[in-house]
Amino acid sequence: MQKNIMTFSAGVKKTSHWLWYIALLYFSYLMLLITLQYVPINADVAFLRVKTDVTGLWYYNVAFFTHVYSSMFVLLAGIIQFSSFIRTRFIPLHRWSGRVYVAVIICISGPSGLIMGFYGNGGWIGQLAFCLLAMLWIWFTWKGFFAILSGDLILHKAWMYRSYALTLSAISLRLWKFVLVYLFEPKPMDLYQLVAWLGWTGNLVIAEVFIYFTIGRLYRKRKSIVI
Numbered sequence: 218m219q220k221n222i223m224t225f226s227a228g229v230k231k232t233s234h235w236l237w238y239i240a241l242l243y244f245s246y247l248m249l250l251i252t253l254q255y256v257p258i259n260a261d262v263a264f265l266r267v268k269t270d271v272t273g274l275w276y277y278n279v280a281f282f283t284h285v286y287s288s289m290f291v292l293l294a295g296i297i298q299f300s301s302f303i304r305t306r307f308i309p310l311h312r313w314s315g316r317v318y319v320a321v322i323i324c325i326s327g328p329s330g331l332i333m334g335f336y337g338n339g340g341w342i343g344q345l346a347f348c349l350l351a352m353l354w355i356w357f358t359w360k361g362f363f364a365i366l367s368g369d370l371i372l373h374k375a376w377m378y379r380s381y382a383l384t385l386s387a388i389s390l391r392l393w394k395f396v397l398v399y400l401f402e403p404k405p406m407d408l409y410q411l412v413a414w415l416g417w418t419g420n421l422v423i424a425e426v427f428i429y430f431t432i433g434r435l436y437r438k439r440k441s442i443v444i
């Protein structure tokens with residue numbers, strides 16, 4: 218009986234992993250389609266059509282296209298990072314994709330996202346959310362990178378889970394927008410303010426719960442620092 222339960226549990230876990238990656242690849246594909254709308258560089262398409270008040274600013278345009286183009290590499294590099302199959306069997310690929318992930322977020326996607334955040338939709342409430350998201354994204358990624366340099370693999374995983382939770386805000390923000398419009402049809406300003414916060418705080422809560430029940434348990438066992 219116990220053996221059957223363990224076999225069933227292992228099967229459920231394996232299936233959930235596959236479903237997770239299939240969903241992640243599917244939504245990454247949708248994000249790629251969104252990104253391709255801005256190739257070649259065009260300020261009169263999609264999202265930028267409602268940002269005419271700032272598209273005349275050269276530095277906003279640089280930040281926008283830099284963020285849009287680079288974030289796809291971050292999303293895909295993150296998928297490689299969190300694949301246990303790649304992590305255990307293709308260690309060089311895991312390490313190099315990790316370096317790309319960290320470098321692009323800290324040097325390119327994060328700073329450009331911060332600039333965009335200052336001009337985000339939703340007034341100061343939305344702008345605060347986007348700016349905080351960008352700063353935490355950079356901070357969490359740096360902490361994860363510093364942890365692996367220090368040889369702390371468990372802490373590295375914890376910070377990188379947090380980092381990727383924020384990376385996925387590009388997807389979850391759009392999902393929240395779809396759900397809220399479908400269910401409640403809020404006013405545009407209210408919608409922008411809600412999704413600006415829900416897009417990443419929900420992901421972070423899920424990441425913290427996951428960390429607590431998996432990685433956090435290892436820290437508690439060895440009576441180390443609280444993560």
